[in-house]
Amino acid sequence: MNAVILAVLVMIGLSLMRIHVVIALITGAMAGGLAAGFSITETIEIFTGGLGSNVTVALSYAMLGAFAVGISYTGLPNLMVKAAIKIVGREGEARKKTLTKVLLLFIIAIIASFSQNLVPVHIAFIPIFIPPLLKVFNELRMDRRATATALTFGLKAPYILIPAGYGLIFHDIVATNMEESGMQVDMAMIPQALMLPVAGMLVGLLFAIFVTYRKERNYEDVELTAAEESNQYNYTGAGIAVGLLAVIVVLYSQVMTDSMIFGALTGLIILYLYFGYLHVRKKLSISQSEQLLTNGMKMLAFIGFVMIAAGGFAEVIRETGHVDLLVEATSGLVGNNHGLAAILMLIIGLFITMGIGSSFATIPIIAAIYVPLAAAIGLSPMATIALIGTAGALGDAGSPASDSTLGPSAGLNADSQHNHIWDTCVPTFLHFNIPLIIFGWIAAMIL
Structure with a gap:
């Protein structure tokens, strides 16, 4: 059996069985390495x-977690929660709650979209923005699977379609690797070719919000930190000002330096100064402030371990050489059948991206596979762009190792009531990957 397919199937199967995703990644990598003929020692190396x-x-996420929990002590998140609850109302009619939930989900999707192009901070906003809103979600009895779908849509669709921020990087990677593989393309062609696949993602988002997860779901109100328990809705003008300043400085620093680590560091410095002021006023001890930041790092430590393990998994997949074998087998099957070739190419992209967990990292692999195959069977450059862009997006949305799923899970699971696999990965896989395959295939056929 092809080592890439085996490794991904083992990883996905174990994850669905609720085996911890880090263990699933390691086991899948071992299965793939052994299937490729490596010894256990070689696979481990x-x-x-x-x-x-x-x-x-991983380090970036840990620091952002510390910043997210630290900023809760400024009172800014509590102010947001109080304002949201006042707008929603505790005894609102069913229709009002439904409209509020839909509006809130679209706002979340829009904010997530801004994080890719307008203010390219990627998932850095999630641990700051989402945990304080969990009580509002609970009040509305909102199904968090819908929220995870909205977040993942915003983290993916904009950079696939719009050539700005992370989108410009993604489009440049697509164009550069296609040209290096022997097919000349213009950057302006990429948004046109990927418009239909992104429309498929929008269809999936709307279906999730209005059909699949429209019913209410109950969650318990759980205090996230000791700070929230003792300071609920207690905030001062100084604390709010410090909180706003810290968020602005973090976003500005990250955009200017293109470093999540430096951005989080600048925010933590501001918070440390504020904690020092509170210590002088005897409102917060040094040990309490240290505990706050440590709890924040723990909150996102899960993402860090998964991303580290995913790096090892991806390296094993690349070193097996079975990606090329997968291509050769596909080219032998399709002949000159464009429709069959397109669907098989998309399925291959799904397996590769599910394993590596990053569309950016898999585009060079996919382009090297697709461009010669597409040229051999007579597919146009526009059709090839549609297949490469769609294949890069496939799997990333539903991969247990993707930051597009790990980020939403980290925010929504701040109170330990959201499962990464069944509440984020499975919903995003079903609502985005299925429409991406359908609309990506249609795009390849008509372009």
Whole structure:
């Protein structure tokens, strides 16, 4: 059996069985390495060699978690929650609650979209923005699977379609790798080719909000930190000002330096100064402030470990050489049948991206596979762009190792009531990957 397919199937199967995703990634990598003919020792060495590729991201998330929980003590998140609850009303009619939920989900999707193009901070806003709103979600009895779907849509669709921020990077990677593989394309062609696949994602989002997860779901109100328990809705003008300043500085620093680590560091420095002021006023002890930040790091430590393990998994997949074998087998099956070729290419992209967990990282692999195959069977450059862009997006939305699913899970699971696999990965896989395959295939056929 092809090592790539086996590794991904093992990883997904174990994840669906509620085996911890880090263990699933390691086991899947071992299965893939052994299937490729590596010894256990060789597989471990390759896996270990790939662990460092995502260490920077893991550290970034840990620092952002510390910042997110630290800022809760300024009172800014509590002010947001109080305002939201006042708008919603505790005894609102069913229709009012339904409209409020829909509006809130669309606002979340729009804010997430801004994080890709307008203010390119990616998932950095989630641990700051989502945990304070969990009580509002609970008050509305909102199904968090709908929220996860809205967040993942905003984290993916804009950069696939719009050539700004992360979108400009994504489009440049697509164009550069297609040209290196022998097919000349213009950057202006990419948004046109990917418009239909992104429309498929929008259809999936609307279906999730209005059909699949429209019913109410009950959650318990759980205090996130000791700070919230003792300071609920207690805030001062100084605290709100510090909170706003910290958020603005974090976003500005991250955009200017393109570093989540530096952005979080600047915010933490501001919070430390504020905590020092509170310590002088005897309102917060040094040990309490340290505990706050430590709890924040723990909140996002899960993402860090998964991303590190995903780096090792991806390295094993690349080193097996079975991606090329997968391509050769596909080209032998399709002949000159464009429709069959397109669907098989998309399925291959799904497996590769599900395993590696990043559309940005898989585009070079996918382009090297798709461009020669598309040229051989006579697909146009526009059709090839549609297939490459769609295949890059496929799997990323539903992959247990993708930051587009890990980020939403980290925010929504701040009170330990949201499962990463069944409440984020499965919903996003069903509502985005299925429409992406359908609309991506249609785009390849008509372009």
